[in-house]
Amino acid sequence: MIARLRLFVPPLLIVACLAVLWKAPVRNVRPRDAPGRPVAVLPSPHIPVIGAHHPPYNSVPPTSGPHVPQTVAPGVYTQPLAEEIQVHVLEHGHVLIQYGAGLPPGQLSELRTVARRHPRDVVLAPYPPIDRGVALTSWGRVARLTTADERQIEAFIAAFAGRYVHGWTG
Amino acid sequence: MSNSAQANVTRESRLALQPISVVEHGDAFLVGDPARSAFFAVPEVGVVALRALQSGARIADAETAAEAYAGQHVDVLDFAEVLVAAGLVESVDGRPIALDSASADATGGFIEGVRPELVRPFFSRPAWCLYALLLAACLIAFARRPELRPTFEAIFFLADPAASVVAGAVIGLLLGVCHEACHWLAARASGVGARFSVSRRLFLPVLETDLSQLWAVPRSQRWSPFLAGMAFDTVVLGAALGVRLAWNEGLIDPPPLAVRLAGAVVLLQVIALAFQTLVFLRTDLYAVLVTALGCFNLYRVSALVLRRRLRVLRPAEAAELAAAHPRDRRVANWFAALSLLGVAAAAWMFVVWFVPATVITAGWLFASLGGAPLGSTSFWQALALGSVAGLQAIVPLVIFTRERLRG
Numbered sequence: 001m002i003a004r005l006r007l008f009v010p011p012l013l014i015v016a017c018l019a020v021l022w023k024a025p026v027r028n029v030r031p032r033d034a035p036g037r038p039v040a041v042l043p044s045p046h047i048p049v050i051g052a053h054h055p056p057y058n059s060v061p062p063t064s065g066p067h068v069p070q071t072v073a074p075g076v077y078t079q080p081l082a083e084e085i086q087v088h089v090l091e092h093g094h095v096l097i098q099y100g101a102g103l104p105p106g107q108l109s110e111l112r113t114v115a116r117r118h119p120r121d122v123v124l125a126p127y128p129p130i131d132r133g134v135a136l137t138s139w140g141r142v143a144r145l146t147t148a149d150e151r152q153i154e155a156f157i158a159a160f161a162g163r164y165v166h167g168w169t170g
Numbered sequence: 171m172s173n174s175a176q177a178n179v180t181r182e183s184r185l186a187l188q189p190i191s192v193v194e195h196g197d198a199f200l201v202g203d204p205a206r207s208a209f210f211a212v213p214e215v216g217v218v219a220l221r222a223l224q225s226g227a228r229i230a231d232a233e234t235a236a237e238a239y240a241g242q243h244v245d246v247l248d249f250a251e252v253l254v255a256a257g258l259v260e261s262v263d264g265r266p267i268a269l270d271s272a273s274a275d276a277t278g279g280f281i282e283g284v285r286p287e288l289v290r291p292f293f294s295r296p297a298w299c300l301y302a303l304l305l306a307a308c309l310i311a312f313a314r315r316p317e318l319r320p321t322f323e324a325i326f327f328l329a330d331p332a333a334s335v336v337a338g339a340v341i342g343l344l345l346g347v348c349h350e351a352c353h354w355l356a357a358r359a360s361g362v363g364a365r366f367s368v369s370r371r372l373f374l375p376v377l378e379t380d381l382s383q384l385w386a387v388p389r390s391q392r393w394s395p396f397l398a399g400m401a402f403d404t405v406v407l408g409a410a411l412g413v414r415l416a417w418n419e420g421l422i423d424p425p426p427l428a429v430r431l432a433g434a435v436v437l438l439q440v441i442a443l444a445f446q447t448l449v450f451l452r453t454d455l456y457a458v459l460v461t462a463l464g465c466f467n468l469y470r471v472s473a474l475v476l477r478r479r480l481r482v483l484r485p486a487e488a489a490e491l492a493a494a495h496p497r498d499r500r501v502a503n504w505f506a507a508l509s510l511l512g513v514a515a516a517a518w519m520f521v522v523w524f525v526p527a528t529v530i531t532a533g534w535l536f537a538s539l540g541g542a543p544l545g546s547t548s549f550w551q552a553l554a555l556g557s558v559a560g561l562q563a564i565v566p567l568v569i570f571t572r573e574r575l576r577g
Contacts, residue, residue: 048534048541049548069534070331073323073433076426081329092323116418119433120317125329 034159035152036136036143039063044091050082059142061098061127061135062087076115077125086137089123093165095157096137098127099148103134107148114153121161139164179250179262181230185223186261187253191386192217196464196497201258204362204386208256211466211495212249215240219249284358293359293394293401301401304408311411318414320437327430332551334434339558342438345406346377349399349442353379353454356398360384360391368565371451372516373524375565381457389461396457400446407439450505450512463501471498472506479506531559 039058042065047054054066067087074094081089086096095118097111111134115124127135136143136153138160145152163169179185193200199217202209212220218239222232223246233246253259259267291297312319328334354364362383369378379399384392413432416422449456452469460468474491477483483491491499538552 046537048537049552051548052541068331069530070326070334071323072326072329072331072334073321073430075327075430075433077329078426079329085331112423113420116420118317119414119418119429120319120321 031141031159031163034141034143034155035145036141036156039140039142041140042066044087047084050084052084054084057083057087059137060129061096061137061142063090063137063140063142067091072123074118074120074123076112077123079125080128081123081125090137090139091164091166093121093139093162093169095122095161096135097122097124097153098130098135098137099124100130100132100134101126101128102132103148107134110148110150111153114150114157118157118161121157178265179229179247179254181228181233181247183229183250183263184226185229185250185253185259186264187220187224188258188260190220190224190258192220193386193388195385195389195466198466198495200385200466202256202385203258204383206257208258209382209385210252210256215244216249219244219246220253223250223253284355286359286361289355290359293356293398298394298397298401301404305404308404308407308411311415315415315418318411318418318436320433320440322437324430324433324437327427327434330551332555336554336558338434338438339562341434345403345435345438345442348406349402350377350379352398352402353381353395356395357381357384360387360395362387362395364395368569370566370569371448371453372513373520373566374451375562375569389464392461393458396454396461399454400443403439403442403446407436407443410435410439448512448516450509451516463497465498465501466495468498468501468505471495472502472509475499475502475506476510528559528563531555535559 042058044064045066046069047066050068057065062083065087066084068084070085071088071092072081072085089096097115099108099111111124115122134145134148136156141160143156188203191202191204195211198211198213200209201212201216201220215236219232219236222235229246229250233244236244236246254267261267325338326334328337350366357364365380367378367380369376381395384395410432413424413429414436417424417429446453446455449459471491471494474483474487477487478491535552535556538548542548542552
């Protein structure tokens with residue numbers, strides 16, 4: 001029985017060691033050093049359904065404003081997210097990375113790698129209104145990049161992920 | 171008419187007993203009929219009397235044997251009447267005793283159907299070591315990798331949030347069914363059956379497996395069936411967390427939906443495992459606790475202790491408490507306080523979370539139904555969402571009403 005038991009121990013020890021040795025990255029990027037520009041925060045009430053009439057957003061993609069009560073989990077999406085959902089995602093402190101249809105596959109792969117590094121903070125999805133390049137949004141902030149510049153994207157995430165969760169957090 | 175009323179038992183009577191199991195449990199013995207899950211605790215002298223009655227001795231002779239063992243007077247006639255009332259006697263002096271309808275109903279529903287030797291490897295000692303190590307690895311991963319910890323958003327794993335809620339409810343139900351099925355399989359590994367039902371814990375609907383036949387097996391064989399559901403939850407959690415970790419490390423690149431689904435499963439299983447720690451809701455860990463402490467009916471005795479402290483104990487309940495096993499009464503002193511704290515926490519959760527969540531969901535539902543064109547996708551999504559939320563609120567109410575009607 002002991003011999004059989006030993007078979008199970010090494011893989012579990014490896015998993016445990018991987019978990020113990022990993023350290024979370026340090027976030028030390030100040031908002032003013034991060035890419036993008038601030039956008040005035042709009043009144044942001046709930047609307048009943050996607051497509052319901054509401055005042056227009058003040059940026060593309062939106063960074064605040066009317067939104068539906070539902071949200072989506074951080075992660076990678078292959079279908080576009082409705083703008084009314086995007087705003088709710090931002091209201092929960094997440095960063096949206098959206099890309100145009102013309103983004104080269106290699107750059108999309110880099111975006112997926114970034115999303116993978118931030119499984120609780122980032123939502124990655126296509127966004128048809130922009131033909132090419134990448135749009136980064138957080139609550140009241142937008143940045144447009146012509147390419148998937150990993151350094152810029154990481155700086156944006158470090159500066160704004162979790163900064164606003166139904167209210168400014170700091 | 172009760173069983174004891176229709177039987178005329180005297181000191182000269184001889185009893186023909188049903189097949190009865192006798193299992194040592196702490197300083198007492200559990201005597202009962204596994205087929206009906208009817209058990210009660212007796213001291214060792216009760217087992218001596220029972221063995222004498224099983225051998226065909228008159229009650230008077232059984233009493234003599236018991237007194238010789240105990241060195242004091244033993245009322246075996248009273249004990250025999252208890253056996254008759256519990257439905258453990260087939261006939262008295264050759265006169266058959268009919269089971270009352272409640273006892274007869276209780277004999278059905280226990281599912282066997284799987285050979286014990288087929289499922290034993292899943293509940294062997296190496297398997298339990300594996301489950302324990304897996305749980306430890308999950309806890310370490312959560313401690314060291316905060317980004318792997320689930321958030322409530324994880325349930326919205328589809329781009330369509332309403333579809334996420336419905337899919338999450340279905341997945342949660344399937345995982346719950348598998349959790350209960352694992353209790354049953356582990357019970358089969360111990361050679362007993364189980365039966366399933368839908369029940370409630372305060373305001374929460376739950377699936378439930380009746381493992382009361384386990385009282386007929388030694389204590390060492392009960393741990394596995396009690397913990398089997400949590401073992402299943404741990405394996406699923408470990409698998410889902412493994413997918414998230416491997417994806418996070420760049421070791422695998424599954425479809426994005428699979429990664430998000432794994433996140434939702436992590437959330438559901440963490441909730442499922444956390445729920446088991448609420449022992450005052452008679453969860454799996456409550457069964458483990460009762461078995462470890464050698465108690466018999468801790469939940470009921472704790473409720474009686476609580477009623478006594480609140481000075482609302484009725485005379486019949488006072489008698490029931492006085493007749494409870496001393497260990498149950500002793501443990502109930504602190505378990506009752508724990509239960510009270512737990513119920514207070516649950517009441518707080520009901521007011522702070524359940525009621526607002528229900529009101530908000532109802533608000534969304536009515537706003538969506540009112541704002542969306544009849545028959546549109548949004549309309550059907552709102553209806554599906556409302557159905558899921560409504561079921562979760564209504565099922566406990568229905569069960570509560572049924573319990574009241576049955577007294």
